[in-house]
Amino acid sequence: MNTHGVWAIYRFEMARGLRTLWQSLITPVLLTSLNFIIFGGALGSRIQEVGGVDYGSFLVPGLIMSSLLVQSVSNASIGIYFPKFTGTVFELLSAPISAFEMVLGYVGAATTKSVAIGLVILATATAFVDVRVDHPLAMLGFLILTSLAFSLFGFIIGVWAKNFEQLNFVPTLIVTPLTFLGGVFYSIDMLPEPWRTVTLFNPVVYLVSVFRWSFFGTGDVPVAISLAVTLAFLLLCLGIVMVIFRTGWRLKN
Amino acid sequence: MDTILSVKGVGKTYASGHTALDAVDLDIGRGEIFALLGPNGAGKTTLISIICGIVTPSSGSITVAGFDAQREYKQARRRIGLVPQELSVDMFETVLATCRFSRRLFGRAGHDALIEQVLRDLSLWDKRDAKIMELSGGMKRRVLIAKALVHEPDVLFLDEPTAGVDVELRRDMWRLIHRLRENGTTIILTTHYIEEAEEMADRVGVIAKGRLLLVEEKGELMKRLGKRELDVALAEPLSAVPPGLDGVTLANDGRTLRYVFRPEDEGAGIPALLRRLEAAGIAFTDLETHKSSLEDIFVGLVHDGVHEREQAA
Structure with a gap:
């Protein structure tokens, strides 16, 4: 093992993250604050409670999750895309390091950064609303698991992308819409049919639901199903990453 | 020869059908300086990239210090340092940070004293805290060399090390290469500057269109293929080459007799020609000889090699 x-x-x-600390941390904090002001304060006053939870508090898990997904994907994707773009990837490819070890380094760092961002958003939220966490360990566990799965996903995007446009395509045009439609601002029980059924095909619903359960003890879908979906996504990404390295796809000629 | 690197039947054909490298066999001895000469697009970088693990070969096998470059890639790659042709460096990193990164990436524990020595040897120590983007092109190339050396490789690949480099840096680079060799490092460099191979290499390999045309000790190559040229300044200009003078041409409006010969050919040589000139009653005022450089040999080889292949095809 090349530790x-x-x-x-x-x-x-991690050093790259520190260099862009402003962008990495301040942006999610600012966005979260704006969301609380607009949705929690201005609009939320008209929605009293969702499933027995104050609407402002109800927003917290979803907002953390939405930042987490976008940050994990962009962070991990740029981490591997940038060496490809500048040509420094030659050093990684010529180094005595296995595919697994390389992923461990890149995805490990992206996961760490995402978890940190999640915790910072949680801390920001306490400034606006009362936050209670019924299952703190499970909360932390899902935070890490989701960050890991989406960092792996981001790594794949970074390897796949041939230019900056493609690099931004997935976080902006796929992850963000799925997040907005994934029950961040509402409980899917509030949706009329057929949208309620359609929304069950959105994987983000399961992530938000199980994360919300760790806060308030209730979610839109059963915990076991959410966990299974998250793990399945993680394994799928892991499988794709392994295939990428075995074949050298878009990394080696 | 104590072989440190062995390349057997290594070829590379891209999905497009283009064959960049055609069944190359090459053995490199421990501690030697080997120059891979060839025109642009000959396959020099492809061969190096395959050995270093950046390009996957279509066929063949490679061992580095006895380790298979595919199956035992970790042991093999630990022993290799690569200085690429392109100035690919992390612009936002400092010189010291990027060297520390390289050493660890190659599985070595931090060793700041060694990194300091490498940076001093390359006149980079004063720039250790500078961001790489602030450095000149020549300095960036030095950084790439430092990065390739900090994990103490046994074999160092230099891909066109002096392309686009000023004279001073080129001299520095040559000195560095000699110093590395004294410490036992094996050096393989690609170049299309013949001067570089002539100055430094123990052995020379000539590659063109993906084929290794020959591998020979530099001195041997010069001797075997080197021609000598004798210019005879004539007292009176001639309108035609006198009969009985083989291998002689007229130059400089008939004022110069040019004689090209291989020293080992029977009946050739300067004394023989001079005797024939005397017999023919031709007077001369001056003599000038020079040997053909590696460059002439190279141009001839590549031309013949390509010509032969075209005829075969």
Whole structure:
């Protein structure tokens, strides 16, 4: 095991995050604050409670999740895309480091950063609303699991992307809409049919639901199903990453 | 020869059907400086990239210090340092940080004293805290060399190390290469500057259109293929080459007799020609000889090699 190599990549990626600290942390904090002001304060006063939870508090898990998904994907994708773009990927490919070790470094760092962002948003939320967490360990567990799954997904996007447009395509045009339609601002029980059924095909629904359960003890879909969907997505991404390295797709000639 | 790198039947054909490398066999001895010479697009970088693990070969096998480059890639790659042709460096990193990164990436524990030594050797120590984007092109190339050396490789690949580099840096680079060799590092460099191969290499390989045309000790190559040229300044200009003088042409409006010969050919050589000139009653005022450089040899080889292949096809 090339632990020095894994550590080198991890530290490099964390240092890159620190260089762009403003963008990495302030943006999600600002967005969360705006969401609380607009949806929690201005509009939320007209919605009293959702499933027995104050609407402002109800928003917290969904908002954390939505930032987490976008940040994980963009962070991990740029981490591997940038060396491809600048040509420094030659060093990674010529190094005595396995595919697994390389992913461990890149995805590990992206996951760490996402979890940190999630916790910062949670801390920001407490400034606006009362937040209670019924299952703190499960909350942390899902935070890490989701960050990991979407960082892996981001890694794949970074390898796949041939230009900056493609790099931004998935976070902006796929992840963001899915997040908005994934029950961040509402409970899917509030939707009329057939939209309620349609929305069950959106994987983000399961992530938000199980995360909300860890806060308030209730979710839109059963915990076990949510967990299974999250794990299935994680394994799918892991499988794709392994295939990428075995074939050298878009990394090697 | 104590072989440190062995390349057997390595070829590369891209999905487009283009064959960049055609069944190359090559053995490199420990501690030697080997120059891979060839025109642009000959396959030099492809061969290096395959050995270093950046390009997957279509056929063949490679061992580095006895380790299979595919199956035991970790052991093999640990022993290799690569300085690429392109100035691919992390612009936002500092010189010191990027060197530390490279050392760890290659599985070595931090060793700041060694990194300091490498940076000092490359006149980079004063720039250690500078961001790479602030450095000149020549300095960036030095950084790439430092990055390739900090994990203490046994074999160093230099892909066109002096392309686009000023004279001073080129001299520095040559000195560095000699110093590395003294420490036992094996060096393989690609170049299309013949001067570079002539100056530094122990052995030379000539590659063109994906084929390794020959591998030979530099001195041997010069001796075997090197022609000598004798210019005889004539007292009176001639209108035609006198009969009985083989291999002689007229130049400079008939004022110069040019004689091209291989020293080992029987009956050739300067004394023989001079005797024949005397017998023919031709007076001369000056003599000038020079040997053909590696460049002439190279141009001839590549031309013949390509010509032969075209005829075969």
